[in-house]
Amino acid sequence: MLATHIEAESRYESFRRMAREAIHKELPYGDSKNIRLSEISQNVLIFSKAWAADANRKVDWPWSEGYKSYAFRYPNRFELATWYGNSLVGLSLGRPSYAGTRLRLEFIEASPSHNPLRGRIVPITISVAELYANIIGASELRIIDPIDKKLIDYYSSFGYRYCDARAESNHKHYLVKVLL
Amino acid sequence: MTDKKSNQPFTPADIKRLAKKIISENPIFIPDEPTTVGSPDNLTDEPEEPDNERPTKKEPERSKK
Numbered sequence: 001m002l003a004t005h006i007e008a009e010s011r012y013e014s015f016r017r018m019a020r021e022a023i024h025k026e027l028p029y030g031d032s033k034n035i036r037l038s039e040i041s042q043n044v045l046i047f048s049k050a051w052a053a054d055a056n057r058k059v060d061w062p063w064s065e066g067y068k069s070y071a072f073r074y075p076n077r078f079e080l081a082t083w084y085g086n087s088l089v090g091l092s093l094g095r096p097s098y099a100g101t102r103l104r105l106e107f108i109e110a111s112p113s114h115n116p117l118r119g120r121i122v123p124i125t126i127s128v129a130e131l132y133a134n135i136i137g138a139s140e141l142r143i144i145d146p147i148d149k150k151l152i153d154y155y156s157s158f159g160y161r162y163c164d165a166r167a168e169s170n171h172k173h174y175l176v177k178v179l180l
Numbered sequence: 181m182t183d184k185k186s187n188q189p190f191t192p193a194d195i196k197r198l199a200k201k202i203i204s205e206n207p208i209f210i211p212d213e214p215t216t217v218g219s220p221d222n223l224t225d226e227p228e229e230p231d232n233e234r235p236t237k238k239e240p241e242r243s244k245k
Contacts, residue, residue: 018190022199028208061220070223093223106222110215119213123206130202135190144222148214158207172222 008075012136013039016079019132027124035117036083037128040067040091044081047088056112063091063109078103078132080125082117090121094129102140103133104174122151134179143175 020037027035038044040063048063071077074095082090094105110121117124126143133141143160146152152162152175160175190198 018195019199022195023203025196026199026203028203056215058216059220066220066223104222106218106225107220108217110213112215115215119209119211122210122213122217123208127199127202127206130206131195131199134198135195143217145218147217147219150212151210151214151217154207154210159205172225 005075012076015135016132019128019135020080023124023128023131029120034085035124037124038081038083040071040079040081040093044088044091048091050088051109051112054112058112059109061107061109067093076100076136078105078129080128082121082124084116087111087114087116089115089117090125092125092129096133096136096138100136100138102142103129103136103138105129105141105143106145126155130177130179138179140176140178144172146173146175 016039020039024032024035024037029035045064045067051057052060052062067079070093071079076096078092078094078096080090080092081088089111090108092105092108094103094107096103105126108122108125110118115121126141130141143155146155146162155175156162160177163174163176165171165173
């Protein structure tokens with residue numbers, strides 16, 4: 001690995017950590033002390049393997065293999081692991097666009113079963129992603145393929161705008177918020 | 181990517197203020213939250229070309245009467 005790559009990884013991880021820590025301090029929940037926000041470490045990837053055997057899981061994507069190549073390719077990526085106590089309950093990935101003017105939040109997955117943070121994984125993830133986008137100088141956050149209509153309606157009432165598939169060159173629909 | 185803005189680092193106070201603002205302006209709970217948003221397929225999209233990076237225009241605010 002080149003020294004410049006290592007330097008970039010370290011630099012952007014410091015930005016990700018800033019975003020995680022600052023949002024965690026402001027979480028408005030009574031049980032916030034049980035919530036932990038972390039990077040996606042080797043330990044996280046080991047925990048993620050338990051999801052693969054869960055019959056309720058909606059996707060068949062191996063975090064342990066998929067994450068490594070994504071992380072290597074995009075040192076400036078957004079990533080978040082969300083914990084409740086000792087349970088891994090959420091994972092997410094995204095990346096800035098080519099020129100860094102926008103952050104794409106590409107995939108959020110919550111623990112398929114027994115998730116004490118159900119209802120809070122997406123709000124926490126999007127809040128950390130918004131702060132990370134601000135820190136790296138992106139002027140908008142796009143949630144790619146939001147899929148769920150209730151989610152679209154909900155976020156549309158909180159300053160996000162829905163754009164259909166024709167609006168993006170690669171034909172993905174998304175929710176977008178212009179950041180300050 | 182260009183690091184125009186990130187070369188001007190936020191102070192800890194800026195970060196704290198932004199975090200407070202973000203939390204206050206976003207939902208803190210979503211009823212019937214889906215277990216996935218987006219898709220792993222998005223992770224393999226080719227990066228957008230710079231020419232396609234026209235920032236989304238902010239909705240014009242209506243003038244107050």
